Amino acid sequence: MEECVLVIELTTRAVHSRLISESGRIMHSSTRPLETRLPSPDRPYIVELDPGKLWFSICSTAADCAKHAESGVSAITTTGQRFTTAVIGRGGRTLVLCPNMDARGAEVADFFTDSISEDAYRITGLYPSFLFSGSRIRWFVENDPEVFNAAEFFTTINGWLYFMLTGKPAEEPSQASGTFLFDVRGRRWSEEMCRVAGVE
Secondary structure: OOEEEEEEEEEEOOOEEEEEEEEOOOOEEEEEEOEEEEOOOOOOOOOOOOHHHHHHHHHHHEEEHOOOOOOOEEEEEEEEEEOOOEEEEEHHHHHEOOOOOHHHHHHHHHHHHHHHHHHHHHHOOOOOOOOOHHHHHHHHHOOOHHHHHEEEEEHHHHHHHHHHHOOOOOOHHHHHHOOOOEEEOOOEOOOOHHHHOOOO
């Protein structure tokens, strides 16, 4: 009997867990719909995910698959939306989850264009966009300082999945490169971009 890998995938519409055999065969698949919420009805472009409901969907789909892993699960891997943001507070509490459809950064996108546009491209390989974590973090600085000041760290939702599974904050470089905060040549967080976003 083959060992299997558990793949957890977060798409724009659903949470999927799939049990994949060593030979690449899908042994079992489980899906739950992804629920979004609009915390500010007067600004419907601000979209969030409920951390508790999302984590329940992840755990329940993973458990569905694990029941079919007769020889055990040899590894767990995750994949998900790009251009997402998670705000993690002290004690590991999830404060806010912004999916890729969250456009709150549009309210501050000009801040980056006016202050660091060309340098930003040199550092990150990207031009400013309201979808990047840098813009969302700047939005929290200017519009919700209570959440910003309560944050211990920021990550993508894929990084959040890793944190929830392991208890350790980490970010995979290809995901980090979509945050507008990552120095793609140095393969490290850019102090300059983080400072502009408001993160020391």
